[in-house]
Amino acid sequence: MECGRHFNIEILTRTELLDIQGRPGNFRVSLRRYPRYVDIKRCIACGACADKCPQVVPETTKNLGSRKAIYLEHPQAVPLKYQIDPLSCLKLTENSCGLCEELCPTQAINFEEREEVLEYEVGAVILAPGLKPFDPSRVGLWGWQSPDVLTALEFEYLLAQSTRTNTPLRRPSTGNPVKNIAFLQCVGSRDLNHCDHPYCSTVCCMFAIKEALLARQRNARLEISIFYTDMRAYGKDFERYYQEASEKKGIRFVRSRLHAVEFCPQRKKLRLHYVNIEGRQVEEWYDMVVLAVGLEVPPDIIELAHRLGLRLTANNFAATSAFKPVDTSKPGIFVCGAFSGPKDIAQAVTEGSAAAAAVAEILAPVRPARQVSQNQLPQTIQGDQKPRIGVFLCHCGNNISSVIDLEALLTYAQGLADVVWAEKHLFLCSQEAQKRLQEVIRDKGLNRVVIGACSPRTHEFLFRRALREAGINQYLLEMANLRHHVAWVHPQFKEETTQKAKDLIAMAVAKVRCQEVLYPLEVPVMKRALVLGGGVAGMECALSLARQGFEVFLVEKSASLGGNARHLSYTWTYENVQYHLLKLRKEVEKNPLIKIFLRAEVVKVAGHIGEFATTISSHGRRKTIRHAVGIIAIGGGMYRPFGEYGYGEYEEVFTSLEFDTVRAAGDFRVKRARNFVFIQCVGSREPGRLYCSKVCCTHSIQTAIDLKKEDPSRRVYILYRDIRTYGEREILYQKARKLGVVFINYDLHGTPKVSKSSRGLCIEVWDHILHRPLEINTDVLVLATAIVPNPKVRELASLYSLAVDSHGFFLEAHSKMRPVDFLTDGLFMAGLSHYPMPLEESVAQAKAAAARAATILAKDTVSLDPVVATVDLARCDGCALCLDVCPYKAISPLEIEEGDSRVKKIQIDKVRCKGCGICQAICPQECIAVANFTLTQLRAQIRAALSGEL
């Protein structure tokens, strides 16, 4: 993870927040740091300590196995450093043992460390503490006491274990292979009887489907049933995942109400009682039961929130406003992630960026003005001189030297062509060794360096820095991964290990010999952003950037700002949308840094990150805007279901938004009406539009509540497939039911039928309890129609070379980790052009996009990795095979004069290229080369690898 090595981030582990004093801009925070007993600077994670530690501590979570008293959090931990558990360490509990202290090759163990209170001055605070899984042992009837009943997380560990060891899934109780599994949803969620959690935990449905699919991957004959109330596959691409699991992957989904799980000692199986959709009691037997437990706010965080005086919701989540989704009730203290309500990874990441934007807005005056790129140090020695290679080997304590004969390796290295110097160190990563490395580079006039130590993935940056500081180009380096690829994985071999190490060194020498000097591409940043779309997302994004001090051009297609939000009256928490919208519009309009273009559309695009040139056409005139970054927030549209359910035919049939309008206008068709029917999922979750529109369940339920509140004698029906009131929206659903709104599921027996009768409309739907068709006479029919992508999405996608998903929404760079980034650098997205979402999620995305854009705008230049492809024009014959395979559309045709004729060639945009090398692989002329991984280098490595004996 990049986080571990960012020079602006200081990680404080084993630390708790005690208190925050002061005001926004000037907080004083106090922290308590618990001792680790291991010096992070010294620990090299060799594991010698844990290997010999006599104290085995079983993990409290089932299936996580055990650890030692000195342990790593997990194998991919950041920082990758050991820690001592003071509750089980013999030295710390009874002052004996101390073996690790003796064994540690770097003297990293320090039993004298004590708890300390730290104080920091900060301008703002972000709370992102996350949630904890519900503890199922609190409720007896889920049978968690039985070893075969696992929580979803415990099952994940069991599954990982089975994958790792390539063994079948076995029942913890008997050790026999598992034949069938039941997943029980909503354990500790949507439940006021067994726990006080009325809300939906939001993520457990998809988590269960994922685990079910992974389990089936382990064993295709495994029978898996998921027992659920409503399947909440509301997010981007979730519905497709769910439908595939159900239709193609053979997972059985059972809509049901669960009673209990108990272990039957006679049959050695788990008995599951439930009530099915037809109202019948059913009993089934399972080998294993997985509890999809919900999430809750950890008690220490509730306590902290009370200490800080933060406003919480009834369920202890941080209270926020839809228009300020990352602001807590205390100015200067922000929140992101699940603490403000359970949410999936993509939304949590989005809010992380949004919180960053919110902080940057208030701290804009003190943002460091210019950031010096680390790559701009003078480099005296160049790579085109005759190679003078230095080889440096690392003992890594005895991690490497106990398995590999380093003396022999050193002699071998000295004998390799162009190697003018070789030496070895106890720890190459130590400060002394780093200094020595620089001295040797200078003294011996080295212009290439080979490091025989550990993985370039974790240590290349360190050695690159050493090269830089020694005054040579940082790319003239190659690492031979002796520790991970030899010492740690081949302890069972003897001489062969040294032979393999020799090959690795020879390969590194061969590669670095043909290494060329590379410079990161420094692209100047034009300090201006372009925002396309003047809806809430576009305006929020523009405003956030302007508050951070950046100039913004806001382009709107229509004649006024506001977008879809103009049609909404309130949010799901009953905040007035029009009031906030007006405020937002005024603020945008009067901000001097925002320039607004109405009735404007993009007609031409050129350039790249740092300097795009977008031409817009406005009032018949064209204007070219130069900008460093672009945010696309062009919104979505509403599906109009002509020909379905009598829409367009009968005047009593409305879409949700149309109904809101006529109701607000006091239309007689509403005033007079006694019966109301809502049909959900009109145009959503069907072939061709296999996605959930996310907002319609909540919207219909809110309207139903209003209708009932106005006049309790009205009859209101909601015909649905799954009610997807995720998070605390679930409470609205409960309220509607209490008020007497009738919910009828039509998922299993087909869509309702609409006909006109003398008494108004007649809706026919199957009653699955009474097993017969039910006829509902109604005065009004409201269709909760889908949110559909803006047709302009495709147009802009082709202008900016962007990816679009199969439904016509923009495709993000990574569905989880980069939810608002496009694959093309410098472009971001927000709002309904990404996917259907409620207002507060649009605002969060808008702010997130603003933060992502600001990471570029804050710099004078962006530094791009020079590991990119270049073409040798002399040899290129213009065959253009490379054009189509480039995932980044970085290659374009080129015509050049050659003598008197024009010949076809290609050109590669260095800024767009990401160095994947597909073009290098396909080029028949071998005239494309990816720096650092050229064909010459790869061939040299192959030759060197095969030159040794074994």
Next chain:
Amino acid sequence: MSFEPKIIAFCCHWCSYAAADTAALMRRTYPINVRIIRVMCSGMVSPKLVLEALQQGADGVLVLGCPLGECHYKEGNYRAQEWAEMIKELLADMGYEPERFQLAWCSASEAEKFVEIITSMTRRIKKLGPVENQNG
């Protein structure tokens, strides 16, 4: 002495090379016969390189990439799949056993899978014996 083959494994920086590192952190062991060459993407390894490796004395070649759908470059591993089809044909044309080449996926956390791929490949190549001299 028993036959000890040499196997070249092209590993992509983002997933399979990381899987090799994870295997080491977890102290898994595997046959010593493999030599890892780090590439940025499995799609970077052309059929030509694979053939050259065999011609120069490798007894087997592995290309390991990110699982499908997880490529750091979105679609590089799909290209690797296309190359693999070509490689299989070329191998057949040139008289190499098809088992000498394998394309496989493992994510950064799939250390066991990595170990399993290396182990089974080595076993297979050992059974196959050294590459017969192509020129007779």
Next chain:
Amino acid sequence: MAEKKTTGAVLILGSGVAGIQAALDLAEMGFKVYLVEKKGAIGGLMARLDKTFPTNECAV
């Protein structure tokens, strides 16, 4: 006004995906970030998961 100068540093409590993303973005903008975590390593719940939906990819 005798206002104290604003501090260009941020404290983030919690190092799950949300906290890490906030930290990275702020650090890239040039702010100093203190990332506070109760456990011995950062990453939160997600670092412990093998795969994530809907694409089943590796978590970290």
